[in-house]
Amino acid sequence: MSVTIAPQMDVSAPAVAAPLPDVIPPRKARGPVWRFVRRYPTVVVGGVILAVILLAALLAPWLGTVDPTALSPAKRTRFPSEQYWFGTDMLGRDIYSRVIYGARVSLLVGFTVAILASIGGLAIGLVSGMVRWLDGIVMRVVDGMMSIPPILLAIALMALTRGSVQNVIIAITIAEIPRVARLVRGVVLSLREQPYVEAAVTTGTRMPAIIWRHILPNTLAPMTVQATYICASAMITEAILSFIGAGVPPSVPTWGNIMAEGRALWQVKFYIILFPAIALSLTVLAVNLVGDGLRDALDPRMAKEV
Amino acid sequence: MSETLLEVNDLKKHFTLGGGLFGRSGKVLKAVDGLSFTVDRGETLSLVGESGCGKSTVAKALMRLYRPTAGQVVLGGTRIDEMSDGALRPLRRRIQMVFQDPFSSLNPRMRVRAILAEPIRNFGLARNRADLDTRLAALMERVGLPRDALGRYPHEFSGGQRQRIGIARALAAEPDLIICDEAVSALDVSVKAQIVNLLCDLQKDLNLALLFISHDLAIVEHMTHRVAVMYLGKIVEIGPRRDLFLAPKHPYTQALLSAVPVPEPGAARTRIVLKGDVPSPIAPPSGCRFHTRCPHAFDRCRTEIPALDPVGRGHFAACHLNDIPSENGRSHLSSMALMGVQ
Amino acid sequence: MTQAPLLSIENLQVHFRTPEGVNRAVDGVSFSIGAGETLAIVGESGCGKSVTSMSILRLLPEPPAAIAGAIRFQGTNLLDLSDKQMRKIRGNDISVIFQEPMTSLNPVLTVGRQIGETLRLHQGLSRSQAEERAVEMLTLVGIPEPRRRVREYPHQLSGGMRQRVMIAIALACSPNLLIADEPTTALDVTIQAQILDLMRDLKRRVGAAIMLITHDLGVVAEVADRVVVMYAGRKVEEAAVADLFRNPRHPYTKGLMGAVPRLGAAAHGEMTRLAEIPGMVPSLKTRIDGCVFAGRCPQVTELCRTQAPALERKGPAHLAACHYALKDALAA
Numbered sequence: 001m002s003v004t005i006a007p008q009m010d011v012s013a014p015a016v017a018a019p020l021p022d023v024i025p026p027r028k029a030r031g032p033v034w035r036f037v038r039r040y041p042t043v044v045v046g047g048v049i050l051a052v053i054l055l056a057a058l059l060a061p062w063l064g065t066v067d068p069t070a071l072s073p074a075k076r077t078r079f080p081s082e083q084y085w086f087g088t089d090m091l092g093r094d095i096y097s098r099v100i101y102g103a104r105v106s107l108l109v110g111f112t113v114a115i116l117a118s119i120g121g122l123a124i125g126l127v128s129g130m131v132r133w134l135d136g137i138v139m140r141v142v143d144g145m146m147s148i149p150p151i152l153l154a155i156a157l158m159a160l161t162r163g164s165v166q167n168v169i170i171a172i173t174i175a176e177i178p179r180v181a182r183l184v185r186g187v188v189l190s191l192r193e194q195p196y197v198e199a200a201v202t203t204g205t206r207m208p209a210i211i212w213r214h215i216l217p218n219t220l221a222p223m224t225v226q227a228t229y230i231c232a233s234a235m236i237t238e239a240i241l242s243f244i245g246a247g248v249p250p251s252v253p254t255w256g257n258i259m260a261e262g263r264a265l266w267q268v269k270f271y272i273i274l275f276p277a278i279a280l281s282l283t284v285l286a287v288n289l290v291g292d293g294l295r296d297a298l299d300p301r302m303a304k305e306v
Numbered sequence: 307m308s309e310t311l312l313e314v315n316d317l318k319k320h321f322t323l324g325g326g327l328f329g330r331s332g333k334v335l336k337a338v339d340g341l342s343f344t345v346d347r348g349e350t351l352s353l354v355g356e357s358g359c360g361k362s363t364v365a366k367a368l369m370r371l372y373r374p375t376a377g378q379v380v381l382g383g384t385r386i387d388e389m390s391d392g393a394l395r396p397l398r399r400r401i402q403m404v405f406q407d408p409f410s411s412l413n414p415r416m417r418v419r420a421i422l423a424e425p426i427r428n429f430g431l432a433r434n435r436a437d438l439d440t441r442l443a444a445l446m447e448r449v450g451l452p453r454d455a456l457g458r459y460p461h462e463f464s465g466g467q468r469q470r471i472g473i474a475r476a477l478a479a480e481p482d483l484i485i486c487d488e489a490v491s492a493l494d495v496s497v498k499a500q501i502v503n504l505l506c507d508l509q510k511d512l513n514l515a516l517l518f519i520s521h522d523l524a525i526v527e528h529m530t531h532r533v534a535v536m537y538l539g540k541i542v543e544i545g546p547r548r549d550l551f552l553a554p555k556h557p558y559t560q561a562l563l564s565a566v567p568v569p570e571p572g573a574a575r576t577r578i579v580l581k582g583d584v585p586s587p588i589a590p591p592s593g594c595r596f597h598t599r600c601p602h603a604f605d606r607c608r609t610e611i612p613a614l615d616p617v618g619r620g621h622f623a624a625c626h627l628n629d630i631p632s633e634n635g636r637s638h639l640s641s642m643a644l645m646g647v648q
Numbered sequence: 649m650t651q652a653p654l655l656s657i658e659n660l661q662v663h664f665r666t667p668e669g670v671n672r673a674v675d676g677v678s679f680s681i682g683a684g685e686t687l688a689i690v691g692e693s694g695c696g697k698s699v700t701s702m703s704i705l706r707l708l709p710e711p712p713a714a715i716a717g718a719i720r721f722q723g724t725n726l727l728d729l730s731d732k733q734m735r736k737i738r739g740n741d742i743s744v745i746f747q748e749p750m751t752s753l754n755p756v757l758t759v760g761r762q763i764g765e766t767l768r769l770h771q772g773l774s775r776s777q778a779e780e781r782a783v784e785m786l787t788l789v790g791i792p793e794p795r796r797r798v799r800e801y802p803h804q805l806s807g808g809m810r811q812r813v814m815i816a817i818a819l820a821c822s823p824n825l826l827i828a829d830e831p832t833t834a835l836d837v838t839i840q841a842q843i844l845d846l847m848r849d850l851k852r853r854v855g856a857a858i859m860l861i862t863h864d865l866g867v868v869a870e871v872a873d874r875v876v877v878m879y880a881g882r883k884v885e886e887a888a889v890a891d892l893f894r895n896p897r898h899p900y901t902k903g904l905m906g907a908v909p910r911l912g913a914a915a916h917g918e919m920t921r922l923a924e925i926p927g928m929v930p931s932l933k934t935r936i937d938g939c940v941f942a943g944r945c946p947q948v949t950e951l952c953r954t955q956a957p958a959l960e961r962k963g964p965a966h967l968a969a970c971h972y973a974l975k976d977a978l979a980a
Contacts, residue, residue, distance in 0.1 A: 015958035017969070019937065020676045023663040023714040039667060195411035199472075202369050203425035203479055204398045213424075217415040356836035464928050465693075494692035495863060496925035499907035503921050521837065524909040529919060551914035565841035566911050567866025571889045579845055580838045583806040 040297050046289025053283050057103035065097035068253045077269050086275040089261055098253040099275050105254040106235045106283060109169055113234035114227040116173045121180020122223060128181065129188025130211060139185065142178040150175035154237055158246045168247050172234045183226050187219045221298035228291030232284045239280055255280045311482055311515050312345040312368075312401075317377035319360075319367045323588070335588050337363040339539035341377070342614075345483060350509060350516040352526040354562070355536035358584055361519045364536075365487045368517070369403050370394060382482070399429045402476035406488035408468035412460040418471055419456040425479040445474045449504065466497035473504065483515040490525065502529055523566050527551050532620070535559045538587055538595040541614060545621030555623035557600050594626065602627055652723065653680035654857050655704070655825055660717035662696070662703050669933040673699045675881040676717075681825065686851060686858040688872035688889070690865065690904075694929055696881040697861045701827050704859075705744060706734050722824070740770040743818040745811070747830040752814060753802040759786070760798030763817050770821050785816040788853075790846055808839035812846065819854060829861045844870050865908050869893060877901050880940035881932055883959065887966040897968035900925070900941045939970070947972055 037044050056063060072092035080087040086095035128138040145153065150172070157171035191197060191214070200210050241247030242256025243263075250257050255276035262272025319338040338360040345351045353361045366372045368379060370386070379387040386397055402425075405411035412421060422442055425431075432438035446453050449470040460468055469489065476484050486505065490498045506529050509516055520526050526533060527547065534544040535558065543556040554560045561578040580599045585591055591598050597607040604626075612624040662674040674696040681687045689697045702708050703715050706726060719726040721742065726734065743766075746752040754762060763785055764778030773781065779798060786794035789812040802810055811831065818826055831847070832840040848871055851858065860872055868875055868889065875892045877885040877900065885898040896902045906923030913920065927944040930936060938953040939945070945952065951971055959967045962974065 015960050015971075017676070017956040017958040019956065020659070020661060022670055022672070022935075023661050023716045024665050024670050035667065195405040195407060196413040198366075198369075198371050199403065199405060199411055199475065200413075200424065201371060202398055202401075202403050203475065204395050204428035205424060206395075206428075213416070213420075214413050218413070356838060466928060495865075495904055496692060496907050497928065499909075499922040499924040500926075502909075503924055506919070506921065522909075523837070524911050524913075527911060527913045528909040528922060548914045551911070562837060563911065565837045567840070567844065567864065567870050569865040569869045569893065569905065569908050569910060571869040571872075571893050573869070577841060577845075579841050583808050583839065584836070 040293045042289045043293030043297065046286045046291075046293060049282060049286035050290060053103055053279075053286065054107060056100055057107055060097075060100045060104065063100055065100050066094050068093060068097040068101040069251065070094075077265065077272075080271055087269070087271045089258070089272050090265060090269075091261075093253075095258065095272060095275055098258050099255065099279050101253045102255045102258060102276060103279065103283070105165060105248060105252060106238060106280065108165065109172065109238040110231040110235040110283075110287065112169050113172045113176060114231035116169070117176040117180050117230050117234075118223055118227045120173065120177045122184050122219065124177065124181040125184025126188060126211060126215065126219075129185045129192065130207070130215070135185070138181075142181050145175075145178040146182070150179075150233070151237055151240055154241060155244070155246050158241060163245075163247055163249045165248050165252070168238055168241055171241075172237050175237070176230050176234060180223070180226055180230065183222060184219055187222055188215055191215050191218055225291055225295045225298065228287055228294060232287040232291070235280065235284055235287070308346045308348060310344045311347045311349075311382060312517075313378075313380040314344070314368070315342050315378040315380070317341040317364070317367060317379065318375045319363050319372055320375045333588055336539050336590065337587060338367060339590075341536075341539075341541055343534055343541065343544060345515050345517055347482065347515055348509070348513040349532065350518055350530045352518040352520060352530040352533045353536060354520055354523060354526055354533060356521060356562075356584060358538075358587060359536040360539040360587070361536050362487055365403065365485045365517070365519055368485060369401060370398075396429070399425075399479045400482045401485065402479050402481040402483070403485045403487060404469070404472050404476050404489040407492055408465045408472060409460075411472050412468055414460055417457060417459055421460075421471065422456070422474055422478050425475060429479055431478075431480060441478070445478055448477060448508070449474045464497075465493055466500060469493060469497075469501050470504070473501075473508070477508070477512075481514070483517060485517045485519065487519045488521070489518075491520065491522065498525070505529065523562060535562065538584065538590050540595060540624070541622075542596065542625070543621075543623040544614070545618065545623075549618050549621045553618075555617040555621065555628055556596075556625045557602055557627070558596050559623075561599075561601075594624070654683045654685075654722060655859070656680035656718075656720045657700070657704070658718040658720070660700065660703065660719065661715065662699050662708065663714050663716075665712045665714070666933065672881050672932045672935075674703070675932075677878070677881075677883045678717075679876050679883060679886060681857050681859055683824065684855050684857055686860060686871055686873045688860040688862060688868040688875045689878060690862060690868055690875055691878035692863055692929065694880075694932070695878040697878050698829055700878075701744070701829055701859065701861055704827065705738055705742065706731075736770070739766045739823075740821045741823055742825045742827065743821065743823040745814050745818050745826065745828045745831045747833050750802065750807070750810060753810060755802055758799050758801055759805070759813050763798075763813070763820050766817060766820050781820065782816075785820050786813070788819070788850070789813070789816045790842075791816075807835055808842055811835060811839075811843055815843075815846065815850070819850070819856070822854070823856055825859065826856045827859045827861070830863070831860070832867060833862070833864070840867075847871055865893075865905065877904075880930055880936070882940050882969065883967075884941065884970070885966075885968040886959075887963070887968075891963065891966055895963065895966070897962045897966065897973035898941070898970050899945045899947055899973075901968075903944075903946075941970075 070093060075088050075092045076090055078084050078088040084094055084096065086099060089095055124138060128135045153175040154171045157174060158167065161167045197210060197214050200214050238247060238254070239256035242254045243260045245260065247256060248254050258276040259273045262269065266273045317338055318340055321335040321337060323333040323335055341364060343351065353364060355361050363372065367374045374387050377387065378385055381397065381400060384397065386394060419442060422445055423438060426438060426441055432441055442456055443453055446455060451467060451470050460471065463471065490501050493501060502525060505516065508514055518526065518530060530547050532544065532546050533550045534541050535556065537558050543550060543554065543559045550559065551563065554563060561580045564576070564578045578601060582599050585598055593609045594607040594612050597603040600607065606626050612626050614622045614624045615628060617623045617628050657680065658678050660674055660677045664671040664673055677700060679687070689700065691697045704719055704726065715727060760779050760782040763782035767773045767778045767781055782798050783794045786797055791797050791809060791812050805813065832843050835843060844867065862868060872889045874888050875886065876883055877898065879900050885892065885901050892901065896905055903923065903925040907925060909922055925944050930940065930943055938955060939957050942948050942952040957969045957971045959969045962968045
């Protein structure tokens with residue numbers, strides 16, 4: 001055994017350990033905004049892109065657009081130029097204006113479906129997770145719905161009705177609800193086993209209050225994250241529906257419709273499809289970035305030490 | 307003698323195991339298999355045993371988080387095991403629980419005020435808002451937390467402080483009995499001592515009964531009046547603290563006591579090291595459940611289940627060895643224990 | 649005895665960058681372990697004992713961690729080695745046993761494969777040689793029917809068996825240093841007794857130095873030769889095990905000893921209160937200028953709050969960092 005001990009001077013003054021310098025230089029004090037950017041860069045990047053697209057959709061009439069449905073057969077399939085930034089389609093409509101106005105439909109469908117599917121899925125998931133005897137029945141129905149890809153389900157539902165933005169929203173919502181319901185049910189089942197829920201039972205809390213105070217608030221974080229993914233997926237589904245002509249009527253400019261019209265010409269007039277495709281990809285990317293960031297920010301276990 | 311507060315008769319909790327293609331495998335896990343004990347008003351009864359012995363299941367069955375499979379639970383003369391959930395709710399006030407994990411036992415999205423106010427409101431204990439505030443302030447003082455902690459969220463506290471909040475929540479209902487399910491196991495040594503002392507003080511000051519469930523024999527010895535030792539869903543020995551710790555009458559209790567590491571280097575002691583592991587409660591051994599690991603097992607142990615027989619005043623043990631008288635009149639096992647554990 | 653120690657840690661600092669500030673998890677810790685010696689590092693959660701062991705193995709991601717000081721193992725500073733060189737040392741010269749045997753074993757590989765893996769990797773044994781050695785190792789750690797057990801998967805074993813397998817894996821390459829991080833904390837008392845017996849037995853037979861990290865003073869008393877007590881990222885006391893338990897010098901060590909209940913209280917009749925250390929561990933995210941224990945110490949003075957005490961020799965081979973701890977009359 002070898003113990004190394006420094007020889008100790010016998011002095012009456014107290015032996016004081018010299019303070020050690022920090023290994024990491026202290027970070028410059030910055031404002032709370034900058035700290036948020038450092039911690040959740042994806043939320044910030046996604047959020048900024050999304051905000052720009054949202055503003056563009058809201059302010060469409062003031063962004064140098066013309067009537068997106070105005071035909072001008074003389075100026076068909078023009079290449080992008082100073083006058084027609086994104087070119088014109090085969091009916092001479094300005095693609096730039098159509099893409100900007102199309103954002104309105106995409107965002108409307110995305111956000112509305114996200115909210116409606118969340119509410120519907122939350123209700124089904126809560127009931128299924130809390131009421132044991134209903135769980136078996138509800139979950140078999142949900143399983144059945146989930147065995148069909150959401151896009152096929154949405155197409156089938158659209159086949160039953162006529163094309164309109166409202167019907168598209170309803171169809172996609174129904175197709176997306178099972179995923180939310182499954183998620184919420186899973187979260188509820190694990191929350192039920194949490195000691196704080198057991199504690200609520202033993203302190204005489206009634207079932208509705210347990211759901212309201214102890215279960216529901218703790219499902220919101222995973223729900224919010226899921227809602228962003230649903231939003232992204234709904235926008236893609238809407239574009240697909242429009243693209244194959246099962247969605248919003250062709251008179252309404254949507255990204256799917258613009259691409260559908262450019263489909264026949266895409267080898268020669270690629271820009272007809274290119275710009276709405278970029279807009280769709282960018283929007284979906286932004287929403288997913290926000291979702292990923294939120295997942296990190298809302299999950300305390302994933303709190304990063306930056 | 308003080309009155310009996312809680313009486314448990316032949317309590318059983320069996321779980322049917324899932325599995326197989328259509329749900330039921332037909333296997334039954336007998337987590338608690340015929341438990342009987344009483345807790346007096348103002349008394350501490352400790353339930354000790356290793357993981358899987360069913361001690362936490364007892365807590366959940368008494369709290370009616372599980373419905374008991376069989377047996378009776380009598381609280382202050384009223385049978386509560388058969389009651390409907392609605393009828394039981396007002397009675398829940400009398401038994402409260404402190405949980406093991408100080409982190410998951412508090413709702414992360416509720417402030418301390420809301421956590422503590424919940425039982426007070428549920429049981430209608432506060433006359434008005436002012437009364438509620440007085441009660442909350444008194445609770446905080448009682449468990450040694452600053453009053454301004456009421457406005458904070460659980461994650462702002464350390465493990466020990468959270469456990470104080472958990473204790474305050476149990477106290478808020480003004481219970482007669484608090485079940486502490488491994489309530490100090492997750493805490494650090496220095497904090498553990500604080501919480502154990504707090505529980506002892508509360509018991510004395512409020513004449514609380516405690517059912518202290520733990521695997522830590524040294525802590526149990528410090529704070530309990532009586533001890534029940536569980537093995538594979540059954541009580542193998544139950545008795546007053548002094549008798550059980552100084553003269554254990556079941557080989558399992560003796561082994562448990564001898565296995566506790568002593569914070570004293572070079573302490574002279576004979577340790578009884580049990581061979582093997584605890585058998586699965588799905589297929590418990592025949593006869594005495596301990597016979598597979600018992601250093602003294604003989605033929606009778608493999609076939610016949612020993613009854614929980616009196617071996618002293620208020621002291622019972624379930625071991626065949628206690629039936630065999632040895633030459634000096636003591637039972638065979640006691641003399642062996644004296645040789646082994648001193 | 650003046651031979652160079654097997655492992656010597658000099659002024660180790662491990663700091664983490666967190667959103668709330670720099671967390672000084674380990675701040676200036678030095679100690680050494682001689683060949684074949686068992687050193688226990690004792691402390692409560694957050695004292696830096698596990699971070700110390702992780703930094704010896706270089707298992708901390710940098711950043712967010714930043715390490716300063718030196719970790720000399722058989723003369724080389726581990727902090728200077730590349731990842732590749734470090735991989736050669738890990739599992740071969742230095743191995744670890746973790747607290748949770750279930751999560752540290754790979755559920756889809758047989759026990760034999762997992763023991764053999766390190767052998768084939770580090771010592772280039774063939775598959776059959778490795779399996780033969782795996783059987784030997786299982787026999788060494790006292791697992792009955794080792795020939796059958798090598799072909800089993802972790803889930804088929806009980807908790808105690810799994811911890812034995814972990815020990816077998818750790819010892820397979822005959823390491824010089826074994827780091828045991830809370831090896832018995834997750835186990836039941838009767839199983840803990842078995843594992844402690846095994847560790848004591850292996851200490852004699854294998855001859856590896858053991859760095860035992862634990863919060864349990866009972867375990868320390870049973871296996872350790874020497875003890876380092878850590879508090880809030882610093883070493884507050886170091887002594888031979890018997891000396892430490894007989895003569896704890898630092899108020900924290902004294903408090904810890906008083907707070908641990910001991911069996912045998914029933915013999916003294918009435919129930920007694922446990923000695924408690926008031927308050928709680930300070931946050932490591934704000935700089936502590938004085939003694940780290942000042943906030944909870946019963947003998948605290950103004951000096952303690954402003955000046956950090958240096959580790960001083962308080963007895964033969966006994967160090968403590970306290971301005972007021974008594975010194976033995978050092979005869980020589």
